[in-house]
Amino acid sequence: MAQQLSLFGLPEPEEAPVKPKPAAASAQSKPSPEPPAAYASVVLDIPTRALSEPFAYGIPESLANEVQIGSTVLVHFGNRAAAGYVVDTALDLGDLPGNNSLDPVRIKPIEAILSKPLFTAEAARIARWMSREYVATLSECLRLFLPPGGxxxxVKGDDGVWTVERPAVKPIQNRWVMLTPEGFDYTPPKTAVRQRQLIEALQCGPVTTRDLNLLYNSMSATIKALEKRGIVVVEERRAWRGCSEQTTLSSASGKAPVSLTNGQQQALAQIERARLDAHGDVVLVDGVTGSGKTEVYLSAIERVLAAGRSACVLVPEISLTAQTVGRFRSRFGETVAVFHSRLSAGERLDQWDMVASGTARVVVGARSALFCPLSDLGLIIIDEEHETSYKQGSSPRYHAREVAAEMARRYRCPLVLGSATPSAEALDRCRRGTYNGATWTRVEMPERPGLAVLPTVRIADLRREFSHGSRSMFSKPLMEGLERVVERREKAVLLHNRRGFAPFLMCRECGCVPTCNHCSTALTYHERTHTLQCHTCGSSWRVQPYPAPTSRCPKCGSRYLAKMGLGTQQIEDALHQMLPEDVAIIRMDADSTRGKDSHKKLLEQFDAADCAVLLGTQMIAKGLDFPEVTLVGVVNADFALKLPDFRAGERAYDLLEQVAGRAGRGDRPGEVIVQTYLPEDPVIRAVAEHDRSIFTDYDLDQRRDALYPPFVRLVNILVWSANRDDAQDYIGRIAKLLKRRWHAAAPDFLRAGSAVPQVLGPASCVIERAKDRYRFHLLVKSPVGYHVSDDIDACLKEVGSVRGVSVSVDVDAYDLM
Structure with a gap:
């Protein structure tokens, strides 16, 4: 084994084979194992629910000073090699949790250390809490805390040999050239032109060899010559990728205002109280759009940094624009690290290392930024806390708000939630005053700073427009509003939450709607590429709809395969036809922002235009601050209202209220025009009257009657398989076990004055088939405060696993489709 271990000691091995020895040879040559110096709890990096709990391994004397909590180690499990994460250590086996009855003789040793510690003991405890709370394997939860690149x-090769695979992403170094004390007094000969250029370039400070070569072509020989003479010195420093992002956006500045509004002062006072109390309390900043919540965050962070601690700021992915990042970096400089999906793997690694090394003390990013290795965390901020993007879509299916609250409790720091449309859960906890031992306080910010006021909202009734003979996608009020924007050379924002050209194609003769071959969803037509695309699995097909001569219905062969409904591409074409050529029309959706920095480039284009219309999906509704925008139009507000989801109304209200807040953020008043066929809906009325209670009172009554959050906890258990019968049978067994368990425990619930958890289903999902897999689910409604996850975990272990059948548990579920 000594030869094997030496492979792991190489500086940067690409692979380290772990070859099994013949049994006979092993028996002859293997000495009696040395007694362990200590013991470790190791979580195996094997993705299966059956191996979620840690296993005990011995720490050999040779590794006793190197194995720490957070280390990645090589162990043997059964007949295979495996990587594992150390989550606990102890001198005696009995001191490791859950290992009192183990025989020390049967404990296998740790064979090698594969990496230095990558997470702390507190991170391991948080991962264990997440594993229990969200019914996920502990290894999945620990991976959240690992550096990008893992x-x-x-891994097992095709030849059956287990090998160690190192992360492909590696740090990079820059070579810096600087003058020595003698170099400042050195005068090059008149004929030494290259030396003169180098000395002049270094007079203002160190410069990288890369920049010098870009300025003066190759300077390598000159640098070497002066280095030998002691005139310059060259040293290597870690390069931080992802820090050089620049923007021309005028609003990407975080300059502090002369004075704060009353609402801002009250919010800061509550945050400071929570910081000094150090109980992990939560402050909900409930401020209208444009009320200056970002300035509250910046001011609170300043106080935390002054106290020597660090801060984490979460924003929704779609709001993580150059504008947001620019504001934080303009205030805190290079101490800000940024995490989002548009960064390259190398950039993400360097941003993570900036945090781990203490170079960055403020992290701004999407939900994954919560797991950065900040030292002495002093403040967590979640902006737009109502956003569904804070819910992880794959295992572990955590909600960033809940994990942040647990972290705040453990680190004894405040959690600040900010929103103009707080979630029903956050408002309910503030009404109660406490939740899970923490105090929840709501602070209102009802006014905008300076002369800015909330925009006026007009409802354009599309039923009336149709009855008067209008067949345009734009109502008369919206067309007139756009004309006024053009006349005054201002800017407008148009929201339509459907990308593509048309939501679907339909045969006018037989009614056939082309659907995906792999999913039970209709295909969306994209005019630019003449393709039908599935937005569930990504498949696409070339198509020529009517009036193209090659248009054919896949069912009856008719030519009349027509475009139905509206997408952003179709609206973009209509705007080009309606508005003058000197009006910039910029479309932002998932199709136009695929490339790196595409968000930033489109927003810079909109910012620089004299007169422009920004058209897009929900990504334009949040995080944008353009004082020149005086008109916001919603092309069709009804899409989200009637979805089969109890949160449909809440999501629709959030989206409409947020996009309405893009108007009138400067000195000029703003106007919002909402086109709808449902003007009497509580969501539309609440937006029109700037009165949230019109919707929330109605919505809470509906949820209370039907037993939905925040009055219960909701769990969605999803099962999928290529075989429909296997999936249906498996979820039926889970439902049967859960019902039997809670039926037997019903007297205990009643004695405790609590409701008995309910099981609804199982049933087919709304999207019954996705990516060639049949999908069934069941819902569990449990009382708030009851730890339903333990019951579900026990039932899943009792059912066991079935080949070809997958299961996921979504605690506090948001997606029921």
């Missing part, structure tokens, strides 16, 4: 893994 840690070393053990």
């Amino acid at each position: 840690s070393p893994r053990v």
Whole structure:
């Protein structure tokens, strides 16, 4: 084994084979194992629910000073090699949790250390809490705390040999050239032109060899010559990728205002109280759009940094624009690290290392930024806390708000939630005053700073427009509003939450709607590429709809395969036809923002235009601050209202209220025009009257009657398989076990004055088939405060696993489709 271990000691091995020895040879040559110096709890990096709990391994004397909590180690499990994460250590086996009855003789040793510690003991405890709370494997939860690119893994090759696979992403170094004390007094000969250029370039400070070569072509020989003479010195420093992002956006500045509004002062006072109390309390900043919540965050962070601690700021992915990042970096400089999906793997690694090294003390990013290795965390901020993007879509299906609240409790720091449309859960906890031992306080910010006021909202009734003979996608009020924007050379924002050209195609003769071959969803037509695309699995097909001569219905062969409904591409074409050529029309959706920095480039284009219309999906509704925008139009507000989801109304209200807040953020008043066929809906009325209670009172009554959050906890258990019968049978067994368990425990619930958890289903999902997999689910409604996850975990272990059948548990579920 000594030869094997030496492979792991190489500086940067690409692979380290772990070859099994013949049994006979092993028996002859293997000495009696040395007694362990200590013991470790190791979580195996094997993705299966059956191996979620840690296993005990011995720490050999040779590794006793190196194995720490957070280390990645090589172990043997059964007949295979495996990587694992150390989550606990102890001198005696009995001191490791859950290992009192184990025989020390049967404990296998740790064979090698694959990486230095990558997470702390507190991070391991948080991962264990997440594993229990969200019915996920502990290894999945621990991976959240690992650096981008992951840690070393053990994989099995085609030849059956287990090998160690190192992360492909590696740090990079820059070579810096600087003058020595003698160099400042050195005068090059008149004929030494290259030396003169180099000395002049270094007079203002160190410069990288890369920049010098860009300025003066190759300077390598000159640098070497002066280095030998002691005139310059060259040293290597870690390069931080992802820090050089620049923007021309006028609003990407975080300059502090002369004075704060009353609402801002009250919010800061509550945050400071929570910081000094150090109980992990939560402050909900409930401020209208444009009320200056970002300035509250910046001011609170300043106080935390002054106290020597660090801060984490979460924003929704779609709001993580150059504008947001620019504001934080303009206030805190290079101490800000940024995490989002548009960064390259190398950039993400360097931003993570900036945090781990203490170079960055403020992290701004999407939900994954919560797991950055900040030292002495002093403040967590979640902006737009109502956003569904804070819910993870794959295992572990955590909600960033809940994990942040647990972290705040453990680190004894405040959690600040900010929104113009707080979630029903956050408002309910503030009404109660406490939740899970923490105090929840709501602070209102009802006014905008300076002369800015909330925009006026007009409802354009599309039923009336149709009855008067209008067949345009734009109502008369919206067309007139756009004309006024053009006349005054202002800017407008148009929201339509459907990308593509048309939501679907339909045969006018037989009614056929082309659907995906792999999913039970209709295909969306994209005019630019003449393709039908599935937005569930990404498949696409070339198509020529009517009036193209090659248009054919896949069912009856008719030519009349027509475009139905509206997408952003179709609206973009209509705007080009309606508005003058000197009006910039910029479309932002998932199709136009695929490339790196595409968000930033489109927003810079909109910012620089003299007169422009920004058209897009929900990504334009949040995080944008353009004082020149005086008109916001919603092309069709009804899309989200009637979805089969109890949160449909809440999501629709959030989206409409947020996009309405893009108007009138400067000195000029703003106007919002909402086109709808449902003007009497509580969502539309609440937006029109700037009165949230019109919707929330109605919505809470509906949820209370039907037993939905915040009055219960909702769990969605999803099962999928290529075989429909296997999936249906498996979820039926889970439902049967849960019902039997809670039926037997019903007297205990009643004695405790609590309702008995309910099981609804199982039933087919709304999207019954996705990516060639049949999908069934069941819903569990449990009392608030009851730890339903333990019951579900026990039932899943009792059912066991079935080949070809997958299961996921979504605690506090948001997606029921």
